[in-house]
Amino acid sequence: MTGLKNDRLLRALRRQPVDVTPVWVMRQAGRYLPEYRSTREKCGSFMSLCQNPQAACEVTLQPLERFDLDAAILFSDILTIPDAMGLGLYFVEGEGPRFRKVVSTPGDIEALPVVNTLKDLTYVTDAVRVIRRELNGRVPLIGFAGSPWTLATYIIEGGPSREFAQTKALVYDQPEVLALLLEKLTASVIDYLNAQIAAGVQAVQIFDTWGGVLSASAYLKFSLAYMQRIVSALNTGPDGDPVPVILFTKGGGTWLEQMAESGCHALGLDWSQDIAQARRRVGDRVALQGNLDPAVLRSSPRVIAEEVDLILERFGSGSGHVFNLGHGITPDIAPDNVAALVDAVHTQSVKYH
């Protein structure tokens, strides 16, 4: 399989036998690592780090130097797409992302271009190539994008939100205007992920961070339907095999059956879900990824091992499980606790394989 020395992740995503449960950590290249903070400081801003393929490669590999992780994930941000649409992404310390350009009228949405990755986001595909070269087959590289709905919330609200009042106003009062934006984002994400695949990513994850704020019917119509179109439009990898796709809707626990019908290979679970129940519900249609509460990493190696065991035991025997957190790791975590997590997953999962 493309000469990988460690192909556990791809095998688990395809529900093929593995020796131990593979593990990676959402936001594993991040602020909890002093070496990350150092590289980021050298680059100036978060966006300068994303836009510098050598630096992006450096931080992508940093967690692999420390921990026995089974995957690397491209260092980037889901908001590269709105940035490439010309919205002027920047970050306010402690407050998160903002855009220089406001998108508030139907005309603003009509004026937005579809992203052409090879023209507008070459720093991403360049980073993929550099990282693949540096990884040299050690573990697979995961690419990613935000879901169209999640990207739309940032664009319409102009940054993070709690109530998503303006985006929901479009859901209920101007669904055709929202659909136009979601169409452009869907075309952009397809182009973006196919460019990442062509450049060398070996699996992709779609982050639907805010799908869970919708009602069940609105979720199916305004988030899942577009993710489904993305899944079915992705190209195969250079070996001709489909590239595994992980769908992760935070707060999407009651919609797993419908998500599993999307054609994706795996579902990411947040930590509120019992993985045993989730496995019963999706059957053998998809693999499952998750789902430790990131808060457990603030505890001790002993408690981390216990909580890892609980999830491994709830998933049970057989392949189709990729261990991960239920959401991104927070900046306050001690790196040694991540080592304890990775070690616990590998040693304690042997008996289930």
Added chain:
Amino acid sequence: MTGLKNDRLLRALRRQPVDVTPVWVMRQAGRYLPEYRSTREKCGSFMSLCQNPQAACEVTLQPLERFDLDAAILFSDILTIPDAMGLGLYFVEGEGPRFRKVVSTPGDIEALPVVNTLKDLTYVTDAVRVIRRELNGRVPLIGFAGSPWTLATYIIEGGPSREFAQTKALVYDQPEVLALLLEKLTASVIDYLNAQIAAGVQAVQIFDTWGGVLSASAYLKFSLAYMQRIVSALNTGPDGDPVPVILFTKGGGTWLEQMAESGCHALGLDWSQDIAQARRRVGDRVALQGNLDPAVLRSSPRVIAEEVDLILERFGSGSGHVFNLGHGITPDIAPDNVAALVDAVHTQSVKYH
């Protein structure tokens, strides 16, 4: 049934036949009503309003004067219990509740008293009696309390939180310390709800606003187990019948089966859940309450009627449905849209009964 002119709510909670689906609105006595803002202004602070039985009665009845609601809910706050424990509750405009006293050590928790409602919270039971007298059997009066877990998060974090880092540190590192706090809160909530029942509330709701931030296993252990004890310790009403209990865990959609086994009469659903799927999962064990996205109320009467119809149709024929929002109404809603909601529920639900 205790001489009620409108007993739809109690009948639906007991899954007995009704003519139309009953409806009430979480936080129906609240800031979206100009008459509420006026009463509150007269009282000075939010807590002065809660602590004045006449004023609490006045705002409890205000929404019933405007809308054809099928229930009144006691005007109060879930944090009356920590306040009565001596923590000094106050509200910071735009930031929510705060406590004057910090609870951070096991010793702080040991020092907390169990609430004696008839001594510490007579303003609540007084308000219940005044409201019952003024309601004069028009609709039933709902009492309520926060869940022990939810109250514990406010006490430990000192106010609202996003990550609940300190409370989760207790979950994973000092579960016995957390258990001590939850025991005291459980005893307090039992005393409080039984005092409300003795004073005249005809149904109760337990608000587990933050149960959904826990992992599945932690939820069962640190939230549901205590709510279950509360449910089984509640006294019957003056007629000797059990007082219906509604459990509402926001974000609890994947745990409905376990919640339905708690002995409660109904589950409150947030808006992320498909009520048809929820009904299939809980069968005829409990009634369901919910679950319109509060954001729909920012839209037009036409859209409100459509979204109401969708939920009524998804629930389907038969009793056991109490219409409500999936969370509290927000202050920016036009009162006329609440009228449209209530009207839509009553007129459109006829065909399902």
